[in-house]
Amino acid sequence: MKTRQHRLTSQRQLAKATLLFITVLFLLFVEHPRAWPQSETPDPAVERGHKTFQQSCGFCHGLDATGARAPDLVRSPLVAHDVKGDKIGEVIRLGRPDKGMPPLVLAEQQVLDIAAYLHARATEALNSSGVPSKYPLEKLLTGNAEAGKTFFNGAGGCKGCHSPAGDLATIATKYSPVELQSRMLYPGGKHTIAVVTLTSGEQVKGPLAHADDFFSLCATLPVGTGHSRASK
Secondary structure (H helix, E strand, O other): OHHHHHHHHHHHHHHHHHHHHHHHHHHHHHHOHHHOOOOOOOOHHHHHHHHHHHHHOHHHHOOOOOOOOOOOOOOOHHHHHOOOOHHHHHHHHHOEHHHOEOOOOOOHHHHHHHHHHHHHHHHHHHHOOOOOOOOOHHHOOOOOHHHHHHHHHOOOOHHHOOOOOOOOOOHHHHOOHHHHHHHHHOOOOOOOEEEEEOOOOOEEEEEEEEOOOOOOOEEOOOOOOOOOOEEO
8 A cells, every 4th residue: 555655656746847847848948949949941942052062063162162172162252242143153154264164064943053052151151250249359359559559650650640649539439449450451442453464465554343262353444455364
């Protein structure tokens, strides 16, 4: 009799513990739905494009499109500016003979699938590149403040046009330290002048309009100069 009562008591305790566990899981899911595994339906076009890319492009651009003998396509400006395969498709169909890439004979849908896959890879890379909000700021900054002050007032010649107490007095309220540093290291609006040598030997100069992993340089040239190799 005592054994039966003990067994019933154990079963009740187990049932209570199970119910409590389920209740806790439910409350966690309600409070933090993102913590619960989410099933995402993969895009069929991306899946097809991945397979086609591996078969037709992976041996040069890498099976994951991050580059091998040929350039990385995940960070390619061409992919970034592509709209529904308009630029990617042109490269696939015409190739890049000067870069060693032959034209590929693929169906229109296959081209669109590859474009979808490359855009998905670029988006994936972009979403994974964010800096956590709690990341220590000092790890993102480089340089030495005292050395910068010496350069500003001396060899750099900055003080001839700028002043920490004048035009730069409120600069820290406009830009974060990291953004300010990046603007100094990579200033916008400054164009590199490219020199293009034509087959005739004539040289034409113009501001650099575009540069990526495929084209070493692509300068803005006067109309009628034709296509030629550019060099700095």
